[in-house]
């Protein structure tokens with residue numbers, strides 16, 4: 293969006309709020325709140341300089357972690373809502389933004405195929421959303437534990453501790469997906485109340501076979517929670533006519549008991565905006581509580597009644613609502629095509645890497661996350677030598693002032709890689725590899741340049757093509 297357009301839209305949005313405020317009569321802010329304009333200007337200059345100590349998350353050169361700025365629509369809506377600063381804890385705190393939250397959560401439920409009856413709300417993060425799902429898991433099965441794959445987000449092990457449940461890590465297969473035989477062994481013990489399946493692991497971007505996990509878990513009376521904090525919006529790609537991903541796990545989310553998706557990851561939102569949805573609204577009974585402070589203006593549902601968090605940014609709901617109006621949750625328009633481009637970028641780069649003997653893929657990418665490593669010279673190579681070359685490339689691509697490229701790193705264990713690459717000599721238990729999250733649609737056109745930038749930093753001590 294052009295800067296002038298952005299500023300014009302912001303000005304007219306703010307003017308609209310000013311006009312509404314004027315109805316209540318003009319008043320002067322108290323003198324204790326006054327700051328001279330020059331003072332603010334000076335602070336903003338310093339602030340701007342401080343902010344330069346950052347990575348250029350919005351630029352296609354940045355292909356490292358799961359980071360990117362929000363869409364300008366979300367920023368505008370958020371900034372306009374900040375003139376009121378609604379709090380979606382209770383309807384009293386923000387009637388309009390609470391209504392918008394219900395609408396965007398219904399959009400998310402529709403995307404996952406949860407039908408008309410469900411319970412859900414936004415959260416301040418995926419961590420809190422998962423915590424809430426695990427808290428319900430414990431409420432449903434107080435005497436049982438949870439199981440998640442050894443590639444699941446570390447939050448699950450930690451949050452199981454917070455809610456006082458046992459946690460079992462299920463081994464993964466050579467693709468980094470939950471191993472079904474190992475899961476069945478765990479289920480057979482009778483100790484698992486809820487299985488956490490991940491739709492897009494944070495490290496590898498691997499997708500657990502949700503469509504197989506659900507019937508298996510059900511056979512043993514276990515529930516299934518899907519952690520789709522990162523990958524949830526790929527459900528739109530799965531619903532495309534010719535999906536560039538395996539659609540089965542994503543379409544099966546419709547049958548899961550609960551799901552978490554982060555609008556602040558692939559939903560174009562600023563932090564913090566996560567969400568949790570439960571397929572059966574009857575879990576609402578676990579939230580029953582009695583608050584003397586809130587919930588008095590209306591008999592309608594207050595979002596705070598179905599959430600473990602109290603105060604939450606109403607602006608987050610407003611920003612998500614405005615964004616989904618412009619980018620609806622549809623396979624072929626709005627958000628779907630944006631995610632499909634990142635996916636195609638991962639496929640395109642994977643092809644370049646596969647054709648280049650100086651590199652190996654850790655796993656074939658399932659979404660838009662790519663893990664690969666450069667090969668040092670020689671037939672059999674030490675794990676430590678791969679890690680050293682990875683770290684060299686990681687640092688040098690970032691430090692190259694003429695053509696900087698920003699990647700991330702991932703620690704691939706021997707269990708994962710030894711099955712895939714028999715040439716590695718395991719002088720260390722794991723290998724550090726390069727990791728790239730291609731979550732911006734601009735990455736697709738950028739792939740040849742990203743690859744060239746990595747190749748340029750390999751140096752002489754590399755396998756020859």
Ligand SMILES: *Cc1c(COP(=O)(O)O)cnc(C)c1O
Nearest residue numbers: 417418419445494519521522554
């Ligand atoms: C990012 C992520 C989380 C944690 O979510 P936050 O919003 O960072 O708190 C949990 N699970 C998965 C799979 C993730 O990718």
